[in-house]
Amino acid sequence: MTDRFDEFKRRSEEKWRALQSAQIPRILVGTATCGRSAGALEVVEAFRRELDARGLEAHLIEVGCIGLCYAEPIVCITKPSQPGICYANVDPAMAAELVEAYLVGDDPLGKYALGSIGDGSVEGILPLLETPVFKLQVRRTLGKCGVIDPTEIDQYVANGGYGGLVKALAIDPAGIIEQIKASGLRGRGGAGFPTWRKWQFCSDTQADHKYLVCNADEGDPGAFMNRSLLEGDPHAVLEGMAIAGRAIGADQGYIYCRAEYPLALERLHAALKQAEDHDLLGDGILGSEFNFHVKIKEGAGAFVCGEETALIASIEGKRGMPRPRPPFPAVSGLWGKPTIINNVETLACVAQIMQHGADWFAEYGTEKSKGTKTFALVGKINRTGLVEVPLGITLREMVFEIGGGVLNDKPFKAIQTGGPSGGCIPRDLLDTPVDYDSLQAAGTIMGSGGMVVMDEENCMVDIARYFLDFTQKESCGECVPCRLGTKQMLDVLDDITQGKAEPEDLDLLEEVGEGVHAGSLCGLGQTAPNPVLTTIRYFRDEYDAHIQQKSCPAKVCRELITYRILPEKCTGCRLCAKVCPADAIVGEKKQVHVIDQQKCIKCGVCFEKCPPKFGAVECLAGQPTYPTPTTGGTP
Amino acid sequence: MAKVTLTIDGIGVMAEPETTVLQAALAADVYIPHLCYHPDLRPAGVCRVCMVEVEGRGLVPSCLTPVAEGMTVSTESPQVDKVRRVAVELLLANHPEDCLTCGKNNRCELQRIAAYIGIDRKQLGRFRRSKEPIPIDTSNPFFNRDMNRCILCGICVRTCEELQGTCAINYVNRGYKAVTAPFGNEPIAESNCEACGECVVRCPTGALSCKGFQEPTREVRTVCPYCGVGCGIRLGVRGGKIVSSQGDPQSLANHGRLCVKGRFGHDFVNHPRRLTKPLVRKQGELVETDWDEALGLVAEKFTQHKGKQFAAIASAKCTSEENYVAQKFTRAVMGTNSIDHCARL
Incomplete structure (x- = not known):
């Protein structure tokens, strides 16, 4: 039954080998959303122009993102029989320079290079995977992102793609669940529930139809793992969906993807069409009796729709509001039928497990948290980016090795994980291993993979306020603790940041926080107090101040x-006096100036404007006193 | 099916299978405070006030938790108190403090629960009150919608959807700004609301209240005079006047439910312009008379117009028996088959 696929795979591999051994250079430009916002499409255009102008031939390929946000746009140039060389922060002018120096001439311009990729070496350029940013990473889920052309199914197939589905078709659904169980895979969406167990519930439920939903409603501020994966390797998710669909007995899949991800949606639509054309989705997949169709549903951007019952309501065309569980979706979900909702990354892991085996997957990780996990490493850090690490790595390694430490060498203060549902971990706990259970013990959660690094210039009360403002606005408003409790906490935090709070307000925050945590109906409310509770726990002195x-x-x-x-x-x-929007600075020319504290709106413009050589404006912690401004005197 | 035995606060309780802990407790006369549960509706589990502790499972909302054999439930524990106290304090901190002048004073569930839980004035004083006033929707002739008093229990939404099938209201906005409202947050009179008032009678607070409501001194069970369905009603009487009308839950015709006329249409009874005696025209003037003279006059005129000159239209306000008599009279007495009924229009 897989003859057709074998033939397709053989042709794909041939094409891939031909591309790799082509006698003309290959230029890969990362044009995922992140690259595009840094100007990657202009870079593609510049390469095309420069090549044409010189009559040079090259394969110019748009690929996904390799995760080095700080270095976008990224270009990888591979000359025949040479390793590829990755360049950072490429702009059209640099593109022209590279064409001239490296393609016309033979100077790889090492000063722009991030590292080399593939066999062989280039003098003065380190292999990319040995550079600090990649050394501790294990890129599996993201392995094809930035390497293959996401719009070409055969590049995915040539690299082992859909091999997992072929294996899944050859064994019975129970066998697939067995494999996933052996791998130890836990949900990558945040809660870390064992994937196999969820599937088993659904598989055990009898029904005429079952549904598999891919949750691509990535909504945490600062998180972009799923977007990047969908843009860079959409077939991995489709393959995972088909495998999961077979395991649970579903014949229909949905991808619930936020409409704010236009490129991911475009790539998904294209991939879906290709997979259907090659008999990898649809009726009688690869000649088997397994039918599996996939529809894409665009979400309107409500954070709560990442919660599975709200997501189901949204697909059904209702207002996205969670409903009580039980019944769990695995028993009664979409349209009242058994439904499994898995995160994008979970499904990509499923495809890998079926391709390479459970043991391969479990090579990395800890006893209870197996495999690798992607994280969006952002905030006050030198190398922001999308990284993939083996679970069990420490936060310290992530921040200081992979991330290159805190921006401008400022002291590290905290790292926030798990988005609005997570918490802030202080410096003392930097050696905490990144796994589901250790992070939970530290008061936060793994979440879907957002990690925000903070330095001494971040106010922890303000950070807590920021997240509460987010969850309060995104609460669906249905249950009392979440609707009113998050607002109450936000109001108290507002008062704290404005100096209007009393010491007993901290007790109120904790009291309401615990009430919201224990009393809310869905995960959004239950975890919403985490940013506040963890910052009180670890940074109480800042609240007291x-x-x-x-x-x-x-x-x-x-x-x-x-x-x-x-x-x-x-x-x-x-x-300073000229730029002050509040006319709060008094003083004649060549006389010492004074800020009228009663007029000052603390915008900080004077601080920024005062030339560094003078450094005459200083910012102090604490409220001002209000003496009558006296000016004058000789400077 | 066999009953399920469980323990609630140390009391052995026999419950119907497929019921919830809250239903079992209420049936056994054990009060569990609740705001969003209503026996006519599917449970929503949103007020979080009916939380109880179930041995081995921790805190659960009793309205959503099915009874199970051998289950041990506590309706009171430090954990239970903590969670529901926070929920009620939050509701009160976002609710007007004018109970004495509220239309639902003494009939308000929030008031009852606050009293049950015992709210400390000082504790409540710590909470921030930041709700901006929302204008009261007085567009409906029979009831007002005061969203400042709404606790978003969703009973009105579920009533309109599950019982009435009208779906005139739903949630709009998110988070703290969420309210229940008709489509587009327009005035209720502009919506497809039929003003049946089913939501008004179920609203646990003063958010939905009848205009000019007066507490009756007594209630009289009777049948609604409006149509042939014959809904059972309980007319509230105060000082010899009808001040309210409620569906009679024991009536098999309506199971306690009413339409806009049966619920709000009784003001005609005490209306000053209502005719209480028959009038006959004498020398061009309408003059009060007694029923014998009036009916005698009608009978006399009828005898002059038998056969083809006569046709009858019967009313849907009549019962089947009355309609039968009307057609019999038309055919047998008036000698014509020209009889019809308004419900055919």
Whole structure:
């Protein structure tokens, strides 16, 4: 039954080998959304122009993202019989320079290179995988992102793609569940529920129809793991869906993807069509009796629709509101039928497990958290990006090895994991292993993979306020603790950041937080207090400073800081006075200036405007006192 | 099916299978505070006030938890108190504090639950009150919608959908700004609401209240005079006047439900312009008379117009028996088959 596929695979491999051994150069440009926002499409255009102008032939291929956000746009140039060379921050001018120097000439311009890829070496350029950013990474889920052309199914197939589905068709559904169980795969969406167990519930339920839903409603602020995967390797998700569909006995799949991901949707639609054309989805897949169709449903951007029962309501055309469980979707879900909802990354892992085996998958990870996991590493860090690491790696390794440490070498303060549902982990716990259980013990969650690094300039109260503002707006409003509790906490945090809070407000925050956690109907509400509760737990001194000293130590909360001009440094240049939007700076030219604290709106423009050579404006933690401004004196 | 035995607060309770812990407790006269549960509707589990502790499972909403053999339930524990207290305090902190002048005073579930839980004024004072006033929707002639008093229990939404099938209201907006409203948050009079008032009678707070409501001194069981369905009603009487009308839950015709006329259409009874005596025209003037004279006059005129000159249209307000008599009279007495009924229009 797989003859057709074998033939397709053989042709795909031939094509792939031909491309790899082509006698003309290959230029891969990462044009996922992240690359595009950094100007990657202009870079593609520039290469095309430069090649044409010189009459040069090359394969110019748009690929997904290799995850180095800080280095976008990224281009990889491979000359025949040479290793590929990856270049960072390429712009049209650099594209022209590269064509001239490396394609016309033979100078690889090592100064622009990130590293080399493939066999062989180039003098002065380190192999990319040995550079610090990649050294501790294990790229499996993201392995094909940035390497293959996501719009070409044969490139996916040539690299082992759909081999997992072929194996899944050859064994019975129970066998597939057995494999997933042996792999130890846990849901990558956040909660970490064992994937096989969820499938087993659904498989055990009798019904005329069952559904498999891929949850691509990635909504955490600062998280983009799923988007990148869908843009860079959409077939991996489709293959995982078909395998999962067979395991649970579903004949219909849905991908619930947010409409704010236009490129991911475009890639998914194209991949879906290709898979159907090659008999990998649809009726009688690869000649078997297994039917599996996939529909794409665009979400309208409600964070709560990432919650599985709200997601189901949304697919059904209703308002996206969670409903109580039980019954669990595995028993009664979409249209009242047994339904499994798996995250994008979980499904990509499923495809890998079926391709390479459970043991291969479980090579990495800890006893209870197997495999690798993708993370969006962002915030105050030198190398922001999308990384994939073996579970069990420490937070310290992620921040300081892979991420290259805190931006501008400022002291590390905290790392926030799990998005609005997660918490902040302080410096003392940097050696916490990144796995489901250790993160939970630290008061946060793994979540879908957002990691935000913070330095001393981040106010932890303000961070908690930011996340509460988000969850409060995104709450569906249905259950009392979440609707009113998150707003109450936000109001209290507002007061704390404005110096209007009393010491007992911390008790109120904890009390309401615990009520919201224990009382809310769905995961959104149950986890919404985490950013507040963990920051109180680990950064209580900052809360105390805000409440008792009316001072923001990180100098973030406007009401709790003071700008002042140092008389001994001020030259009376008037620069600050001219830009002050509140006319709060008084003083004649060449005389010492003074900020009228009653007028000052703490915008910080004077601080930024004062030339560094003077450095006469300083920002202090704490509320200002209001003496009558006196100016004058010789600078 | 055999009954299920469970323990609620140490009391052995026999419950019907397929019921919930809340239903079993209420049936056994054990009060569990609840706001969004209503016996006529599917449970929603959104108020989080009916939380109980089930041995081995921890905190659960009792309205959603099916009874199970041997289950041990506590309706009171430090954990239970903590969670439902926070929920009720949050509701109160977002609710007007004018109970004495509220139309639902003494009939308000939120008031009852606050009293049950015992709210400390000082504790409640710590909570922020930031709700901006929402204008009251007075567009409906019979009831007002005051969303400042709404606790979003969703009973009105479920009533309109599950019982009435009208779906005139649903949730709009998200988070703290979420409210129940007709389509597009327009006034209720602009919506497809039929003003049956089923939501108004189920609303646990003063969010939905009848205009000019007065507490009756007594109730009289009777049958609605409006149509042939014969809904059982309980007319509330105060000082010899009808001040309210409620569906009679014991009536098999309507199981406690009413339409807009049966619920809100009784003001004609005490209306000053209502005719209480028959009038006959004498020398061009309508003059009060007694029923014997009036009916005698009708009978006399009828005898002059038998056969083809006569036709009758019977009313849907009549019962089947009355309609039967009407057709019999038309055919046998008036000698014509020209009889019809308004419901055919």
